[in-house]
Amino acid sequence: MSEKSNVKPITEQSIREAALLLREAKLVSFPTETVYGLGADATNDVAVAKIFEAKGRPSFNPLIVHVPSIEIAKSLVKFNDTALKIAAAFWPGPLTMVLPRRDNCPISRLASAGLDTLAVRIPSTASARRLLEETERPVAAPSANPSGQISPTSAQHVAQGLGSKVALILDGGDCAVGVESTVISTTGGVITILRPGGVTDEDLAPYSQHPVQFAGEDSSITSPGMLLSHYAPDCPVRLMATDKKEGEAFVGFGPGTAEFETTNLSASADLREATARLFSLMHDLNKNQYKAIAFAPIPNSGLGVAINDRLKRAAAPRG
Structure with missing residues (x-):
């Protein structure tokens, strides 16, 4: 398959085709409000492994799992009161929460990089949520680019970076936000920003009685986007x-x-x-x-x- 032939504009037909490919353990790229994601069935170990293979991504680097509703997110992870308030305020939107996995969580352990937590979010782009609903299962989706390189904000960026490694690229134009989601944890009711993004510390401050914290550079990798060298062009x-x-x-x-x-x-x-x-x-x-x-x-x-x-x-x- 050529790099051009696997790019299709977003229509009901192409969304249904993408959902079918995801259920068949294929990789699909789709736009969100942040960047283009490289999606795979998050409940399928083989499908999730294909993400790491296509991107050349280290297996200790967790993935974000995308869901269409808070109800589905609650079936996967445990929310504390702070997390529930934040979900109500910022979902759908460019915010990811890292929360404890439920004992019966069906998400591949590879998507969590073996951790007892899971990074989840609800994208605000209507076509992304429509794809998630049509797929009828959570979708793991890091940015659709070779690991460590510049994140894609257009379908053309995905085609140039990953080409035929992706079964289908849904073209929804340029992404509105343009950088990945903010990733936070809410352990003990304290909001810790693990990766800055489209939702700022000022935005989050009213939702906790504690000051918003930032993870240190020496923190262990508990969420996507914490690798020191990342988002890099070819030159210095x-x-x-x-x-x-x-x-x-x-x-x-x-x-x-x-x-x-x-x-x-x-x-x-x-x-x-x-x-x-x-x-x-x-x-x-x-x-x-x-x-x-x-x-x-x-x-x-x-x-x-x-x-x-x-x-x-x-x-x-x-x-």
């Missing part, structure tokens, strides 16, 4: 740049760098626009043979925390 990434070196692409943020910038995440310094553009812009720059990609400083507040998290991992030493 330089952060907090204030000038452009020879052979580099310079990515500005806000006004003030127009004289030497290659492009700008948001000329108006809009963090929402910058978040949505980040991975798409990195894909575009990655096609050119730059010696490095330099990023101007990004404010480390609100959605800027998620942007800086992705850039820090993109700039980390390659393993």
